[in-house]
Amino acid sequence: MRYQHVCIEALSYTLPPHVVTSEEIEAQLASVYERIGLPEGRLELMSGIKERRFYDPGTLPGQISSVTATKAVDASGLDRNLFGSLIHGSVCRDQMEPATACKVHHAAGLPQSGYVFDISNACLGLLNGMILIADMIELGRIEAGIVVGTETGRNLVEGTIDSLLRDDTLTRKSIKSAFASLTIGSGSAAIVLCHERHSQKGHKLLGGRVLPNTESHALCEGGVESSVHGDTRPRMNTDSEALLHAGIELAAKTWDETRRILEWTNADVDQVVTHQVGRAHRKLLMERLDFPPDLDYPTVEWLGNTGAVALPMAAALAAENGAIQKDQNLAMLGIGSGLNCIMLGARW
Numbered sequence: 001m002r003y004q005h006v007c008i009e010a011l012s013y014t015l016p017p018h019v020v021t022s023e024e025i026e027a028q029l030a031s032v033y034e035r036i037g038l039p040e041g042r043l044e045l046m047s048g049i050k051e052r053r054f055y056d057p058g059t060l061p062g063q064i065s066s067v068t069a070t071k072a073v074d075a076s077g078l079d080r081n082l083f084g085s086l087i088h089g090s091v092c093r094d095q096m097e098p099a100t101a102c103k104v105h106h107a108a109g110l111p112q113s114g115y116v117f118d119i120s121n122a123c124l125g126l127l128n129g130m131i132l133i134a135d136m137i138e139l140g141r142i143e144a145g146i147v148v149g150t151e152t153g154r155n156l157v158e159g160t161i162d163s164l165l166r167d168d169t170l171t172r173k174s175i176k177s178a179f180a181s182l183t184i185g186s187g188s189a190a191i192v193l194c195h196e197r198h199s200q201k202g203h204k205l206l207g208g209r210v211l212p213n214t215e216s217h218a219l220c221e222g223g224v225e226s227s228v229h230g231d232t233r234p235r236m237n238t239d240s241e242a243l244l245h246a247g248i249e250l251a252a253k254t255w256d257e258t259r260r261i262l263e264w265t266n267a268d269v270d271q272v273v274t275h276q277v278g279r280a281h282r283k284l285l286m287e288r289l290d291f292p293p294d295l296d297y298p299t300v301e302w303l304g305n306t307g308a309v310a311l312p313m314a315a316a317l318a319a320e321n322g323a324i325q326k327d328q329n330l331a332m333l334g335i336g337s338g339l340n341c342i343m344l345g346a347r348w
Contacts, residue, residue, distance in 0.1 A: 002207035002261065006134045007199035008346055009144070010076035010192040011316035013309075014068045016053035016185075025161065025182055032164050036172050043182055048279025052185030052304025054154040061092040061150035062100040064188045066107035069148040072190035073108050076144075077200055080108075084142025085115040085133050089125030090149025090308045093118055104148060114142065122220075123275050123336035125149055125308040126189065127344065133193050134205055144194035151307040153184035156222075159233030180220070180238035183278060185304025189312035206262055208332075208344035211254040219243040220337035238337075244281055247335045248288050254341040255289050255333065262345045266290055270328035273318055275335050276300035276310040285333070297323050308336075324348050 022044040026033065033040065044050055055064060065088060073080065086108065088101035099118040115136070121128050129147030136142045160181040164170060193205065220243050222236035259265065272295045274285060282300065286293050297318040299310070306313060311334050318324050326348055334342040 001131070001209070003134055003138055003205050005196045006137050006205040007194055007196050007201065008191060008203040008205055009078060009194045009199055009201055010072045010190075011312065011319055012068050012072035012075055012190045013313045013316045014064050014071070014150070014188040016055045016187065018054045018056070019051050020054055020157075021051045022047070022049055025157070028161050029164060032170060032175075036170060036175065038172065038175075046179070046278075046280075047183045048282075048301055049183050049304050050301050052153070052157075052183070054186050055152055057154065059152060060094045061090060061152055062088075062094040062103040064150040065090075065100065065104045065148045065190075068150065068188040068190045069104050069108045069146055072146055072148065072192050073110070076192040076194070078144050078192070078194055078198060081111050082144040082194065082198060083110045083114060083146060085136060085145035086110055087115075087129035087132060087145070087147045088118045088149055089120070089129040089147050090151050091120055091122065091125065092150060092152045093120070108146075115145075121308075121336060121340060122338055123307050123310065124334050124340050124342050126191065126312050127332070127334045127342040130191055130193065130205075130344070131210070131342070137193060137195050143198060144192065146190055146192045148188070148190035149308050150188035151186055151309050153186045153304070153306070155233040156181055156184050156236065159231065159235055162231075163235060177237045177239065180240050180305070181236045183305045185306045187303055187306035187309045187313050189309040189316055191312055204347045206345045206347055208342065209254050209258040209261055211250060211257065211341045213246065213250045213339045216243070216246045216339040219246060219339070243337065244284065247281070247339055247341075248284050250339050250341045251285060251333065251335050251343075252288050254343050258343040258345065264329070264345065268329050269295065269331045271318060271324050272296045272331045272333060273311055273314040274333045276303065276314060277305050289333075
């Protein structure tokens with residue numbers, strides 16, 4: 001896919017106030033570690049995640065997304081009447097119906113006309129939303145749109161800890177499927193896109209490639225099974241090693257096709273932002289795509305794995321801190337369980 005008239009006009013984020021370190025999580029699991037013989041520090045050693053952040057208990061995604069979306073709309077400087085779409089794209093949402101996007105759209109003060117809905121695609125929901133909005137802009141259906149999302153990882157992490165503490169059959173082997181759940185953090189991000197005729201920033205979205213590998217759909221599964229766990233907090237079951245290697249191979253294929261579509265070589269890329277999973281994933285991804293490790297803008301060490309908002313938050317932080325400069329090319333490399341891969345290129 002190629003775009004001729006789409007600009008990224010604003011990026012925003014909202015960080016949670018509460019920091020929870022990997023040491024604190026391991027302290028809660030001390031009895032489990034002792035019983036199955038796990039050494040202290042393993043969580044940070046294996047993931048590279050020193051800490052993650054959580055919102056207040058009971059916080060709904062739509063509450064935070066409303067704040068993040070409003071910041072992004074204001075930062076864009078665009079007339080609110082230009083906005084023809086608001087998409088809520090995180091895994092987490094307020095309820096089954098209505099769409100969380102409805103609350104956020106109302107809170108952001110956007111016009112009555114337009115497309116307002118939720119989408120969900122594991123860690124790629126916001127990137128899917130970007131593509132849908134860009135398509136609508138390119139087709140002339142809307143002039144501007146925003147995709148926003150908030151991941152609230154507290155319940156998953158705390159529920160996983162409780163499950164591990166109650167499981168008397170746990171072994172060093174069986175605990176592996178819960179390991180990824182302990183790396184999860186919370187966060188919120190939004191992206192405003194518009195037609196180039198309205199842009200004051202001129203950050204052009206150039207296009208990219210979407211590629212699936214659905215034979216790997218069972219490598220990471222999550223949801224609510226209250227009859228199994230005794231509560232309504234979500235749990236995940238992840239084959240982290242298999243997911244890592246399958247995802248990296250899909251990423252390599254997607255990047256090859258993305259370069260062809262954008263007519264880029266690796267030398268054309270000035271900055272990379274990726275879905276932030278962990279240290280091993282980041283290292284292997286950069287090696288497999290033949291990028292120097294310092295080309296990426298890492299956040300996972302202090303934010304954890306924040307799902308669908310990980311890549312957009314990294315992009316927003318990179319732009320805010322001057323890591324992306326005028327006239328540079330930005331590669332956005334997204335991978336999500338399913339497996340799906342979305343890679344996009346932009347000219348700043």
